[in-house]
Amino acid sequence: MALKKTHAAALCAVLLASGCSFAEDVLFPTSGTVAPNQAVTAEAMADTPPAMGTGSYEPIGVTAGSPTGTFVGGKVVALRADLQALQATLARQNQALQQIRNETVQDSQRYHGTVAAINARLQVGTTPGNPVLTQQWNAAQSELDRITDDVLKMNRLTNDVTASSTMAGFLLDSVRSARSLSGAVDEDHRQLRILEDETNRTVVMVERLLSELTSDSIRQQQYVASEKQNLNTLALGIKNGALFAGGLTSRVNASYDTAAPARTLAAGETPLVTIRFDKPNVNYEPALYAAIKSALDRRPSATFDVVAVSPVGNTPGTQALAATNAKRNADSVLRSLTNMNLPASRVRTSSTTSPAVSGGEVQVFVR
Numbered sequence: 001m002a003l004k005k006t007h008a009a010a011l012c013a014v015l016l017a018s019g020c021s022f023a024e025d026v027l028f029p030t031s032g033t034v035a036p037n038q039a040v041t042a043e044a045m046a047d048t049p050p051a052m053g054t055g056s057y058e059p060i061g062v063t064a065g066s067p068t069g070t071f072v073g074g075k076v077v078a079l080r081a082d083l084q085a086l087q088a089t090l091a092r093q094n095q096a097l098q099q100i101r102n103e104t105v106q107d108s109q110r111y112h113g114t115v116a117a118i119n120a121r122l123q124v125g126t127t128p129g130n131p132v133l134t135q136q137w138n139a140a141q142s143e144l145d146r147i148t149d150d151v152l153k154m155n156r157l158t159n160d161v162t163a164s165s166t167m168a169g170f171l172l173d174s175v176r177s178a179r180s181l182s183g184a185v186d187e188d189h190r191q192l193r194i195l196e197d198e199t200n201r202t203v204v205m206v207e208r209l210l211s212e213l214t215s216d217s218i219r220q221q222q223y224v225a226s227e228k229q230n231l232n233t234l235a236l237g238i239k240n241g242a243l244f245a246g247g248l249t250s251r252v253n254a255s256y257d258t259a260a261p262a263r264t265l266a267a268g269e270t271p272l273v274t275i276r277f278d279k280p281n282v283n284y285e286p287a288l289y290a291a292i293k294s295a296l297d298r299r300p301s302a303t304f305d306v307v308a309v310s311p312v313g314n315t316p317g318t319q320a321l322a323a324t325n326a327k328r329n330a331d332s333v334l335r336s337l338t339n340m341n342l343p344a345s346r347v348r349t350s351s352t353t354s355p356a357v358s359g360g361e362v363q364v365f366v367r
Helices: 005-017 071-124 131-178 186-240 285-298 316-339
Strands: 020-022 273-276 304-311 347-354 361-366
Touching (some): 071 131, 186 316, 316 347
Antiparallel strands (some): 273 361
16 A cells, blocks of 8 residues: 555654654655555564574494405405494584584574564554563573574584594595505405495585585574674664664664765755754654665665754854764764664765754755
């Protein structure tokens, strides 16, 4: 269903109540309609954990053989013992993999249960900084830390399996080389052929284990990094007592560029959002989020200018003080955008003065 003008007016009222204003035509042209933001449920907010591999890599065993009394027969006995030791190591590594998977699934279920509870409460609205939600957020952080520990276990196991893979390749070469040794009887070669086949199958099994484990580890690392970003956005929602429907995009650290040149506003240029810092603790974040989200919904490639606008002072000292305060406020807005997961590469910061401004304000432009 298209977003009608009444919805735009309602959003404008929210922005004005938050100490912000925005230009309706920037987001909602006078002609045509704009698709509304879809309602986001608690289940949609929580990203599901990535699926992990399901393979189980139990060694196939080693066929017993009888000593022949030859030098090559002695090599066969030693190589068979090496393969048995490798398969025993592989069995332990497979057991460790299954245990890590079970722990990761349990930790992920606890984490997403906690996050879903927070989202459900925020979706219906709550008090800013609700201590119950803060406690739940801390629990979610601890649960995500446990998933991080699971990823570290995967990485350590990956290193161990890599060593087993190297050993398996060396052992296969050794078995093949033994067939060229002189002084062997037919029984030695028969046992070597069996040993080569079993070593080759073990090599294949180790490589499959390593490939699946590596994929699991990479996916889980990406998942944890994404959930850390989501927790940042969730903390912002708890602070404001309202649901922030996920981050704007992938998070990139940002800071205010104090060396940015002064910005000159073009004639007729209208800011997307104007935040007036005319009182302490202006609650601008919900309105800022709504405006940026709407802009990105309309134009996903949009970038933004955050401009610190200060009034023209009567003296150089008062003007410098006003400019410093405006830049501090712009820094706060930039941190908010960062916490909303808007990359620094999508934001350009600058400052300017204006005789039309009586107090410090921050203007955000779409470009």
